[in-house]
Amino acid sequence: MKFNYKLNFLIFSAFAISSIVLPNKVNSNINITVEESHSKQTSPSLNYLKKIPKNDYIIGAGDQLNIVISKDYPELTRTEVVDGEGTIYLxxxxxxxxxxxxxxxxxxxxxDAFDKYIKFPSPEVKVLKYRPISIFIDGEVDSPGLYTLDGAISVPYENSSKEENILSPSTNDINPGLNKFEFLADNNTKDLDLNKIETTTSSIYFPTIFDGIRQAGGFTAFSNISEIEVIRKNNLTNGGGYLKTTLNFENLMKNGDNSQNIRIYDEDTILVKKNNIPNSELLSKAIKSNINPRFINVNVLGRVKKPGYLSLSKSSTLNDAIRMAGGPQIIKGKIVFIRYKNDGTIDKRNFKYSKNSRRGSLRNPFLNNNDLIFIDENFFTVSAAVINSVTSPFTGLLSTYGLIKAVED
Known part of the structure; x- marks a missing residue:
């Protein structure tokens, strides 16, 4: 019995020790593998230089091109703007x-075309100025429609000369909440000479999906930011037609990850899918990320203490607006809520006021720009108004009669 007891004890001890040691060996192997993999990724081969994007920029009317046919024949070098018919002269x-x-x-x-005119042609085409791009944005954005953005923006460096700084204010003056695209658009620098600035005092910024959605007023509470569909014209080499992909802006909104924030091209279509349930946190994140404006304007009328236009946070609800208008008067009727929807129809609701309604619910919706909130009259206020309008002529007569009677007495 003692022998069996000792034998069992030894077997149990060996099993316990192996259970502790083996996982440590596995973990160390995993760590080595991760480090080796990481070291390989940080040492790209020469093939990396050949990663020319398949979906390259497509030339269109308005682009300014610098065309070098061969460095041995400088007389063939031309700078041409693609005309309205899509042609240039060479x-x-x-x-x-x-x-x-x-x-x-x-x-x-x-x-191929110059091969019969010169020896060893080696064309190099470069876009000096990018044409404006026209994009269509639809779905769950504040103002869907067709928008035109600059194809490229010249972002001035802070150490440029005084003469150039007349057109390009110091970066110290830039609101840190504005991205480069918005800053330049707001400061009328669209006409900066890209030829002059590109190699000396500026870098080039290309508008992205973020800029397009921002131009359309930003997201709504129902936006599905994990399914943003982009449709783009395909190049001729890859068969023409159109390409389609789906982007996820979750990490961009949470962590500032720009991997999904791709550049937009002319004739792109951006579709923001819709969620069935409003996301109460989305608007707050959209405002912080600067994709949504911070304020909207709504009109609150009727039986409130301070009727009129109000400027509210983009994440405000109907009850927030009523509170900002001084709150409803004691005697009040139903609320009439009117909104012009993205598809051109009107959303009109009639419901009883409830200060405890959940944010984003049917009776306390998140507000959009230019929403109308009207607190209607109730039975007592309407009755009082009717009685007043009916009896007011008699009130005047009775007052006059009373005055005459007093004089006679």
Whole structure:
């Protein structure tokens, strides 16, 4: 018995020790693997330089192109603006059609076209000025529709010369809540000469999905920011037609992760899907991230103490607006809520006021810009008004009669 007891004890001890030691060995192996993998990722090969994007920029009317056919033939170098018909003029080739081509596609075609005129052509096409881009934004944004943005923005450096700073204020004057795109648009710097600034005093900023949605007034409480659909024109090499992808802005709103915030191109369509349940936290995050404006204007009328237009936080609800208007009067009727919806229809609701209604509910919705809130009369106030309008002529007569009677006495 003693022997069996000792044997069992030894077996149990060995099992316990192995249970503790083995996981430590596995974890150390995992850590080594992660470190080795990380070291490989930080040492890219020469093939990395060949990662030209398949969805390259597509040339269109209004783009200014610098075209170098060969460094051995500088007389062939031209700077041309693509005209309204999508054409440019080049020496030897005269008028050619370039609209709808990517930079890579145009380089290849020019190489083939000049091969019969010069030896060893090596075309290099560069966009000096990008045309304005037109995008369509639909779905759960404040103001869906067609918007035009600058194709590229020149962002001045702080150490530029005094003469150039006349057009480009110091970055110390920039509101940290504004992104570069908004700052330049608000300060009328759209006409800065990109040729002059690009290599000396500025960097180039390209508008992104964030800028497009911001231009449309930002998200609503029902926006599904994990499903933002983007439809884009495909290039000719890849078969033409259109491409479609779905972006997730969750990490952008929470952590500032810009990996999903891709550049937008001309003729892009952005569709923000809708959630069935309002997200009470989304508007607050949207305001903090500067994709939504901080304030909206609503009109509160009827039986409130301070009727009129109010400027409220974007995350405000109907009850917040009524409180800001001084609160409802003691004797009040139902609330009439009117909103012009994104699809052109009108959302009209009639309900009884309840100060305890849940935020975002049917009786206490999150507000949009230009919403109308009217607190109606009730039975007693209407009755009093009717009695007053009916008896007011007689009140005047009785007062006059009483005055005459007093004089006679």
């Amino acid at each position: 020496n030897k080739l005269n008028r050619i059609f370039v609209e709808g081509l990517t930079i890579s596609e145009l380089n290849k075609l020019l190489n």
